[in-house]
Amino acid sequence: MEYTHFNLKDFEKFVRNDIKEDDNNLIALFKILSPQHLLKLPFINDSNTLDKSFYNELLHIIGLVETKDGGKRLIERNKPAQRNSGSLLEDTIIQLDTLDKVNRVKKSFLYGETTDEKLFNIALELNITWINRVLFLKLLEGQLINYHGGDKSYAFLNFYKLRQYDDLNTLFFQVLAKKFEDRNSDVRKAFEKVPYLNSSLFEPTELEHTTLMMSNLRDDKKIPLLGNTVLKDGQGKKRTGELNTLQYLFEFLDAYDFASEGTEEIQEENKTIINASVLGLIFEKINGYKDGSFYTPGSITMYMSREVLRKAVIEKFNSLKDWNCQDFTQLYNKIEDVKEANEIVNSVKICDPAVGSGHFLVSVLNEMISIKNDLGILADKNGKKFKDYNVEVESDEIVITDTNTSKLFRYNPKNQESQRVQETLFHEKQTIIENCLFGVDLNPNSVKICRLRLWIELLKNAYYKSET
Template sequence: MELKELKPRKALNKAFLKVKPNRTEIEGFKTNLIALLDRTNDTESEEFHKNLVIDFLKKTYYDPNHYINTKGRNDLVIHNGNTAKSSVGVIIEAKKPTNKAEMITTKKLNAKAFQELVLYYLRERITHKNLEVKHLVATNINEWFIFDATLFDRLFAQNKNLVKQFTEFEGGRLADTKTDFFYKQIAEPFIADITAEIEFTYFNIQDYQKPLRNADKADDNSLIALFKLLSPEHLLKLPFTNDSNSLDKRFYSELLHIIGLTETKEGNKKLIERNKSGERHSGTILEDAIIQLDSLDKLSRLDKPNQFGSTSQERLFNVALELSITWINRILFLKLLEAQLITYHKGDKSYSFLNLDKIKNYDDLNSLFFQVLARKYSDRNDDVKKAFENVPYLNSSLFEPTDIEQVTLFISNLKDDKKIPIISTTVLKNDQGKKQTGSLNTLEYLFEFLNAYDFSSEGSEEIQEDNKSLINASVLGLIFEKINGYKDGSFFTPGFITMYMCRETIRKAVVQKFNETKKWNCKDIEELYDKIEDRKEANKIVNSIKICDPAVGSGHFLVSALNEMIAVKNDLKILQDRDGKRLKEYQVEVVNDELIVTDEEGELFEYNPTNKESQRI
């Protein structure tokens, strides 16, 4: 067999690599890992050390969401749920540190620990028909070997002869019923005959003693990959923080509260509605807009008021909601922009602009929309140039007045002195670290709420010192579409679906386009790669493909399509910069519906606006 050893970083999902763990998580990981190492005792039993592993995994990651214990004759398992009745997700064979005879090594897998994993896996997969095993692990506390269950499925569960022998053994129809018989007479010779590649992740905790025990926080960055490797996000393949399929319900609920909306269920649909009478607050963005529309008789200016409803109240609600959504979309987009500006400029807070120091009222916010973002710096008024000197010009229709704003309200028409109560489930904390209560000015509440989240923590492998939840562009896209589709209960298409659709359709379209243009008969991208000789011509052919999304909402599908087009060019080795130079030193691929760029060393690419090579990429 051919052994392929992966380091922790290489084994992790590249999109997961971009997620920064927070300081609290890392400190807990260090404390528990040190306890695991310090409690090992060469004179104690294997059972003793197995319990150490259980304690470490429970305290660091899995308690209370995932049950960990022994199962039958399996050494140790992590369940996919929080009870023993839930399916097994991870199988662990734990040896004591001194049991070298039964432990596998990076040069020799065919030892008892690996043979035991084979038996335990077959029992789960064949006997219990469990399709949800994700990983298998062999460890002696110091050394850890992690195998993807798809490897075991391919090598063992899909081998008819091995499964037949296993079934006969389990049924007591062979020469012996002891497990040692299975290991020596069935598993060992079968493993010895494997010629395929066996890939596994390996690490030795002893290699991390220095960053584990010293006081230099900068050294803790070297623990990030290790921390993630043993997490449920990796071992159980759970969605992680920046997964575009995951909605941050807490963020979503509090945002709706500030707007003045609530989510209700009608059959199988979730709809967004105005708060019920008696539960409304005049300071929310929606209710304030309704009051202004009504008091200023703005509905009379509408050309076709009937398209907003049949009654006056329906029209007031629908017009106010459209305005509120427009304003919130702008603000959320600007929060992402602000976060990226600060990140690109190495944490320089002078690039922050969504705060009460810069924007004291709705008039200032209106000025930001139309006098700053919609105009080049040279065309801006002197009174906004200094206040927003670091805010770039955005050539976007998002910052042009909409038709409905022109005839009804701008955000500057809202009242600055209105307050709203803080929601009971708020993310805001007071000086004592407890949930904030009482009321806040609406604009202040909105800014403090947004500042309680991290809009920029993706990118480099660093520890996030502020324990803030991540809100990224993908999650905001989901929120945009949920709010914008409030009437018909429309659904946001999850990232894994758009990624799959784009991959399947675009790659076929690229092959077809080359076949039509060059009179070739290629069947797939691999055959296409072998025939391409002119990189410039190949780029022209790929660029000639047109993609239409007739149901465009947030633009999510089109972003997925663009990502896939770039990844296809990478796979065809024709990806180049604006000057026609090939990006041969970089690998570009789509992972979790995100475009991931890595260099030759596998390091994640980070954009640096002052670096020419970074600009080229």
């Protein structure tokens, strides 16, 4: 019989001393004795599990509700009696209707047959675009604070800095879309620590140009807090009453942890982790509101990526080099030219014909980096290999450990070696995303979500200081 053996006395010193740093040694013990492990239940912060509390409250702020139709779960507009004009969706619909914007939309028939259908679908597409940006920025803010040792001065997505929808619009198009030297003096001072992002996510969409910008929404609107809100008062009880919609959105997001990626470390603040995978599932469901949405679990996409890609890479090398390798060990022993081997791996093309939120392509991206590590060809811009690191994919995330110390890699902006690892991962991801990954979907909004997911994967390693 297989069994696990440990002595509880070996952990006594970690419990009784006052050294916080060694408390991480208790995590494995906690997990193996937890109900989740003993009863085979999912862990709360499983990155491949939809966080229902986050999802339901986000829908509430937007003005949507999930309903059941037979075996399907559909996303719909609230019933007339439950609608609140302060929700993002209802405020958008009111502005579209008041300004007669629907008739200005090209091919408006694509958004529905009746005026109500068109108003709802146009408003929802605008809301998804705006929420996409906000959630991407929340992840960026979390990364900035994390990279600077918890320095809260890098927080910029809050009601103190952004008190109106127009302020948020300014952040989108006058700050993130412009290099620091090109920003006007007002925003340069207000957002001095917000980086430039060369991304089409922060360029106005054609629908925005034709209809509304987020700045058109009413700043004075309020909505009631969700009965099961995550927000707490000073005594730790759930808050009640109403709140300004924009303020509610920011405080709601701030109640979650967007900086962590579910790595094994103790969270001092008891905040649920929301990462790219969770956001992808949420928006896949919102986009699939008409037909019900079904997503492939991360464990499946990881398995598919590993099995298919590794065979494809071996076949590619055998074909181009006239080799007869049967596995990665034989392939590893054959490779001599690292640059040529990278070019061969990068020539593998992967297309998902029903891409959805891009979950499968994210798994492929992570697996390709793991493959390069296993083949000994993962190297920086100067050709220096990653000999001292082990790169694996766990829970649909790239996990890097130091082979000498067995410690997880943590980006340190003051450490040159840490800079090298971060920069290399960024450029490897960029190369793979630009050259190897392709996705198609009948729903154009799904393609936008997929693009956002891949941008977020790039964002995880985008912050580094290059010496050149």
